[in-house]
Amino acid sequence: EDQVTQSPEALRLQEGESSSLNCSYTVSGLRGLFWYRQDPGKGPEFLFTLYSAGEEKEKERLKATLTKKESFLHITAPKPEDSATYLCAVEGGSEKLVFGKGTKLTVNP
Amino acid sequence: KAGVTQTPRYLIKTRGQQVTLSCSPISGHRSVSWYQQTPGQGLQFLFEYFSETQRNKGNFPGRFSGRQFSNSRSEMNVSTLELGDSALYLCASSLGGTGEKLFFGSGTQLSVL
Numbered sequence: 448e449d450q451v452t453q454s455p456e457a458l459r460l461q462e463g464e465s466s467s468l469n470c471s472y473t474v475s476g477l478r479g480l481f482w483y484r485q486d487p488g489k490g491p492e493f494l495f496t497l498y499s500a501g502e503e504k505e506k507e508r509l510k511a512t513l514t515k516k517e518s519f520l521h522i523t524a525p526k527p528e529d530s531a532t533y534l535c536a537v538e539g540g541s542e543k544l545v546f547g548k549g550t551k552l553t554v555n556p
Numbered sequence: 557k558a559g560v561t562q563t564p565r566y567l568i569k570t571r572g573q574q575v576t577l578s579c580s581p582i583s584g585h586r587s588v589s590w591y592q593q594t595p596g597q598g599l600q601f602l603f604e605y606f607s608e609t610q611r612n613k614g615n616f617p618g619r620f621s622g623r624q625f626s627n628s629r630s631e632m633n634v635s636t637l638e639l640g641d642s643a644l645y646l647c648a649s650s651l652g653g654t655g656e657k658l659f660f661g662s663g664t665q666l667s668v669l
Contacts, residue, residue: 478654478655479654479655479656481657481658483660488662489662489663490560490646490648490660490661490662490663491599491646491658491660492660493657493658493659496655496657498655534598534599536599538654538655541612542611542612542654543601543604543612543614544589544601544658545601546591546598546599546600547598548597548598549598
């Protein structure tokens with residue numbers, strides 16, 4: 448059974464304080480690892496897809512990396528508007544998307 | 557380009573009733589999937605429809621069902637509601653290939669009293 452574990456559950460940062468979110472996964476036949484951002488009262492918003500170990504993708508202050516067992520979402524010099532819940536998900540051979548429970552990020556000004 | 561639209565936004569029902577939720581995908585998207593989100597379990601996959609056929613199903617009881625119409629719009633039905641069905645129900649659409657990103661609606665917040 449595909450599984451995704453995200454850590455930490457919650458993270459508080461000061462504006463400009465860089466950090467990383469972790470996503471550990473087990474999956475049979477990885478077809479894609481996804482990062483989404485979810486703001487309160489809204490549906491998740493797509494950030495990145497990673498397909499194979501060693502792959503990296505960047506967007507503004509965010510950078511996602513992938514190994515065979517985990518993915519990291521690095522946040523460089525975060526701003527208050529980066530506050531949100533970040534969700535990691537994997538799609539394997541079952542073609543069902545399995546989500547982690549998310550990391551709630553708060554960036555204080 | 558319009559996003560994924562879910563109606564209604566909020567719904568209050570009592571135990572034993574049934575409910576129907578609606579989802580209009582992004583134009584041109586043929587896949588619609590449904591998720592249940594609760595604070596304790598997070599986002600859990602309910603089912604996926606592609607070209608009016610259920611292509612995949614999660615581990616939920618048969619009280620949860622869905623369908624997709626020829627215009628790709630989808631409905632989800634929950635019969636004999638239980639207190640534990642209180643959740644945010646999210647619909648997502650995509651072109652339908654594997655490993656594709658999903659576009660989510662804002663969800664329907666269902667409260668069962």
